[in-house]
Amino acid sequence: MPFEGTNQHRPWPGPAVLLVDLDAFFASVEQLDHPAWRGKPVIVGGDPDKRGVVSTASYEARVYGVRSAMPAATAKQLCPHAIWTHGHFDRYKAMSRAIMGILLDESPLLQQVSIDEAFLDVSPNAVNTEHPVAIAQRIQSRVKELGVTCSIGVGTSKTIAKIASDMDKPQGLTVVYPGRERDFLSPLPVRTMSGVGARAEEMLHRHGVSTLGEMASAPERLLKAIWGKNADMMRSRCLGLDMTPVSAESDPVKSVSSEMTASSDLRSFDSIAAAVDTMAAKVARRLRKKELAGRTLALRMRYSDRSTRSVQRKLPRPEDNEFAFIPLLHEMIDELWKPGMAVRLVGVAVTGFEEDEHVQGSLFDSEDFAAEDKGKHPHAEAKPPAIDADHGRKLSRATDIVKDRFGESAVFYGRELQVKDNTTGTAAKNPADY
Structure with a gap:
C-alpha cells in the first residue's frame, strides 16, 4: 500500500520528483511479445549450464525466489519449469524510447538512469499547475497502454522518490507528501538507502544502528569512519534533506x-x-x-x-x-x-x-x-x-x-x-x- 494515499487534492508545495521504474521490464516485454508466456514464469538471462546470470525475472518467477543477478543454475533449481530467453535488446531499447517519450510529454526535466528507470521533475510552478500525483497516474495509464507496467515513487527529492518506487510493485504508486519525509524514512532498514552496502551495513549494526532514523542521529565519527567526506551527505539523505536536482544531462562516468x-x-x-x-x-x-x-x-x-x-x-x-x-x-x-x-x-x-x-x-x-x-x-x-x-x-x-x-x-x-x-x-x- 502507498505510504500516503493518492489523494490529488492535498496541496503539494515545493519540489516534486517522480522515479518511474518499469516492472520486470525485459521479462514483461517478452510476455507482451509472446502471448502464450503471459501468466507464466519467464527468465531473461544466461544459460543455467554455462555460468549464466539472471538479468530479469517475471513476477511469476519471483514467487519461486528467482531474483536478478542470481546464478542461472540456482534459478533453474528454484523454478525448473520457467521459460528462458537470452533477450532481445533492440526491442527493449525501442520500448524504452517510447516510454521516455511519454515522460518527456510531462516535463523536459528527465534524467534516465538506466534502460528501465528514470527521474522526472514535475514540481508545481507557474507553467505546470497540475498535481504531481495526477501526472504520475497519467504516466502509469499511458505506459500500460503500451503493454507493460511501471511503479512510481513520488516525493520531494530523488532519494525519497527512488525508495518510494520500490515499496509497492508491480504497478504501485507510493506518495510521500512534503513534510512526511522523516516519518517515511525513519523505520526503514539502513540497507534501503543507496550508498549503504554490505560492509557499511555490518559496521552500522555493530554499533546498534539498524534503521535510517538511527543512522540520521548516529555519531559523526561513526559516519565519517564509514563514508569519510560523504558522511554529511548520507546523514542528509536519511533526514530527507538531499536536494540533488534532476539533471537532463547524463552524469559523467570514468x-x-x-x-x-x-x-x-x-x-x-x-x-x-x-x-x-x-x-x-x-x-x-x-x-x-x-x-x-x-x-x-x-x-x-x-x-x-x-x-x-x-x-x-x-x-x-x-x-x-x-x-x-x-x-x-x-x-x-x-x-x-x-x-x-x-x-x-x-x-x-x-x-x-x-x-x-x-x-x-x-x-x-x-x-x-x-x-x-x-x-x-x-x-x-x-x-x-x-x-x-x-x-x-x-x-x-x-x-x-x-x-x-x-x-x-x-x-x-x-x-x-x-x-x-x-x-x-x-x-x-x-x-x-x-
Missing part, C-alpha cells in the same frame, strides 16, 4: 567498458586474445557512437578460483579505435596470464577522456581497475596486429556504417565468431546504448 564471462574456462593465449579483442571492439564502437576518445586502457581478468587482477596502460594519444587498443591489450594479457592458468572473465575499459563528455555508466566501475600497474612484465611480448591502426580506423568506420543501417549482427570479425559460442548468454541489465 570509463566506457565491456566484459564477458566464458561458459568454459579460457586456457590458451589465442582464446583469451579472441575474447579480449571482441570486448575491445565493443568498447571502441561505444566510444565512437558517443564521440569520445580515451587515453587510458584497462584490462581485467577473473580466474577459475574467482580471484581478479587488472592492469592499465596509457595510450600515446586519445583513441576510439580497437586496432590501436589490441596490440597493447595483448601485452597486458601476458602480464595477467601464464600457461596453465584458467580464465573465466575478461573485461576491457577505456578511461581518461580529454573533454568533459557524458556517457552511460560502465559495465564495471573504474575502481575495479585499481593501479596494479607494476611495470611491464619482463616476458611480455607484443603480438603484432593483423591490421595496423590507420587501416583499422577506416575498417572500423566502415563496419559502423553497416551496423548502424542493418543492426549489430550485420557484420562480424572472425574473433567474434570464435567467442560467440563460449558465452554464458547472460542478458545485460543496462546495455551501454539505450
Whole structure:
C-alpha cells in the first residue's frame, strides 16, 4: 500500500520528483511479445549450464525466489519449469524510447538512469499547475497502454522518490507528501538507502544502528569512519534533506567498458586474445557512437578460483579505435596470464577522456581497475596486429556504417565468431546504448 494515499487534492508545495521504474521490464516485454508466456514464469538471462546470470525475472518467477543477478543454475533449481530467453535488446531499447517519450510529454526535466528507470521533475510552478500525483497516474495509464507496467515513487527529492518506487510493485504508486519525509524514512532498514552496502551495513549494526532514523542521529565519527567526506551527505539523505536536482544531462562516468564471462574456462593465449579483442571492439564502437576518445586502457581478468587482477596502460594519444587498443591489450594479457592458468572473465575499459563528455555508466566501475600497474612484465611480448591502426580506423568506420543501417549482427570479425559460442548468454541489465 502507498505510504500516503493518492489523494490529488492535498496541496503539494515545493519540489516534486517522480522515479518511474518499469516492472520486470525485459521479462514483461517478452510476455507482451509472446502471448502464450503471459501468466507464466519467464527468465531473461544466461544459460543455467554455462555460468549464466539472471538479468530479469517475471513476477511469476519471483514467487519461486528467482531474483536478478542470481546464478542461472540456482534459478533453474528454484523454478525448473520457467521459460528462458537470452533477450532481445533492440526491442527493449525501442520500448524504452517510447516510454521516455511519454515522460518527456510531462516535463523536459528527465534524467534516465538506466534502460528501465528514470527521474522526472514535475514540481508545481507557474507553467505546470497540475498535481504531481495526477501526472504520475497519467504516466502509469499511458505506459500500460503500451503493454507493460511501471511503479512510481513520488516525493520531494530523488532519494525519497527512488525508495518510494520500490515499496509497492508491480504497478504501485507510493506518495510521500512534503513534510512526511522523516516519518517515511525513519523505520526503514539502513540497507534501503543507496550508498549503504554490505560492509557499511555490518559496521552500522555493530554499533546498534539498524534503521535510517538511527543512522540520521548516529555519531559523526561513526559516519565519517564509514563514508569519510560523504558522511554529511548520507546523514542528509536519511533526514530527507538531499536536494540533488534532476539533471537532463547524463552524469559523467570514468570509463566506457565491456566484459564477458566464458561458459568454459579460457586456457590458451589465442582464446583469451579472441575474447579480449571482441570486448575491445565493443568498447571502441561505444566510444565512437558517443564521440569520445580515451587515453587510458584497462584490462581485467577473473580466474577459475574467482580471484581478479587488472592492469592499465596509457595510450600515446586519445583513441576510439580497437586496432590501436589490441596490440597493447595483448601485452597486458601476458602480464595477467601464464600457461596453465584458467580464465573465466575478461573485461576491457577505456578511461581518461580529454573533454568533459557524458556517457552511460560502465559495465564495471573504474575502481575495479585499481593501479596494479607494476611495470611491464619482463616476458611480455607484443603480438603484432593483423591490421595496423590507420587501416583499422577506416575498417572500423566502415563496419559502423553497416551496423548502424542493418543492426549489430550485420557484420562480424572472425574473433567474434570464435567467442560467440563460449558465452554464458547472460542478458545485460543496462546495455551501454539505450
